[in-house]
Amino acid sequence: MTIPEILSKLESxxxxxxxxxxxxxxxxxxxxxxxxxxxxxxxQLDIDRKMALALWETGIADAQRLACLMDDPHSLSADExxxxxxxxxxxxxxxxxxSYLLKDRPDRESLRERWMASxxxxxxxxxxxxxxxxxARKDAGIDAGLMLDKIExxxxxxxxxxxxxxxxxxxxxxIHYVELRHRAIEIxxxxxxxxxxxxxxxxxxxxxxxxxxxxAARQNKSK
Numbered sequence: 001m002t003i004p005e006i007l008s009k010l011e012s013x014x015x016x017x018x019x020x021x022x023x024x025x026x027x028x029x030x031x032x033x034x035x036x037x038x039x040x041x042x043x044q045l046d047i048d049r050k051m052a053l054a055l056w057e058t059g060i061a062d063a064q065r066l067a068c069l070m071d072d073p074h075s076l077s078a079d080e081x082x083x084x085x086x087x088x089x090x091x092x093x094x095x096x097x098x099s100y101l102l103k104d105r106p107d108r109e110s111l112r113e114r115w116m117a118s119x120x121x122x123x124x125x126x127x128x129x130x131x132x133x134x135x136a137r138k139d140a141g142i143d144a145g146l147m148l149d150k151i152e153x154x155x156x157x158x159x160x161x162x163x164x165x166x167x168x169x170x171x172x173x174x175i176h177y178v179e180l181r182h183r184a185i186e187i188x189x190x191x192x193x194x195x196x197x198x199x200x201x202x203x204x205x206x207x208x209x210x211x212x213x214x215x216a217a218r219q220n221k222s223k
Contacts, residue, residue, distance in 0.1 A: 001045065003054050010062050013037045022061055026161075027090040030061040038062060042069035049075055053084075061090045068093075068100040076101060078111060088122040091161050098129045109141075121159040128165035135172040144173045144180055152187050163193055167208060174212035181216065185209045 001009070011031045019032020045051070045066075052071035055063040064087075081101065088094045102108060108130055115127030134142045147169060155166045174184030188208030199205045204214050 003051065003058075006041075006045070006051075006055065006066070007058065007060070007063060009041065010038075010060070010066070013041075022090065022092075025090070025092060027061040027093075029059050029089070033062040033065075035065070038065050039069065042066055045070055047072055053080070056084055056087060059087055059089065061093050064088070064090075064093045065096050068096040071101060073101045073105060076105075078107060081111070082123065085122045085126060086120050091125075091164065094122055094125055094161070095129075098126055102126060102130070103133065121161045124158075124162045125165050128162060128169055132165055132168035132172050135169055136176060138176055144177045148173060148180060148183055148187060152191070155191055155193060167193055167206060171206075171208045171211045171215075174208060175215045175219075181212060185212055188212070 010033050013033045014031050015034050015037075016032065018034050019030060022030040022032055048070050049072055052067040055067040055070070058064070085094075085097070088097065102111075105111070112127055112130035112134070115123045116131065118124045118127060131142070131147065135144060135147065151166055151170050155163055155170070158166060170184055170188060174181045174188070177184075185208070194205070194207040197206050204211055
């Protein structure tokens with residue numbers, strides 16, 4: 001298939017409910033294709049780096065998700081990754097980028113250090129995503145206390161797209177660092193980010209104090 005043919009195929013897979021959801025959560029350009037249909041199409045097309053980059057450059061959310069499944073993360077250069085991130089406009093595409101193209105790279109730590117100082121919200125979102133992952137693993141190179149200082153001062157003024165992954169870092173500190181749990185909860189209460197976030201029945205709130213308390217309770221039950 002050519003790029004125009006793939007885009008035409010994606011457009012033909014339009015789902016009104018998915019399109020409404022995508023627009024609601026920030027997608028400015030989307031056909032509204034179900035995730036299962038994107039995965040099925042990716043299996044038909046297989047890995048194609050050149051095509052994946054061209055799909056990403058369209059700026060269409062569904063095409064960018066498809067690109068994440070068609071690219072080879074081990075062949076992508078750091079420069080290519082840094083050109084791709086600013087073309088993101090939808091947080092759920094950014095999450096696919098982090099999951100499929102970024103998280104297993106051997107150079108992710110050097111990228112993390114550089115991206116944590118970025119002024120671009122999508123680059124910074126990925127930097128905090130990598131930081132949260134290190135916190136969850138309790139990597140020795142991360143000073144969780146200093147990260148709490150950074151979160152406390154920067155999260156209130158961060159763009160919403162960045163607050164999401166910063167919040168993961170905050171919650172993970174409270175969950176995995178018992179000695180810092182009380183402070184993490186205090187910061188979460190003080191900032192109030194996601195305090196009123198709507199949550200489906202049976203799901204845990206992303207509000208850090210609730211999230212931390214729920215996971216701490218589960219840890220205690222498993223002992």
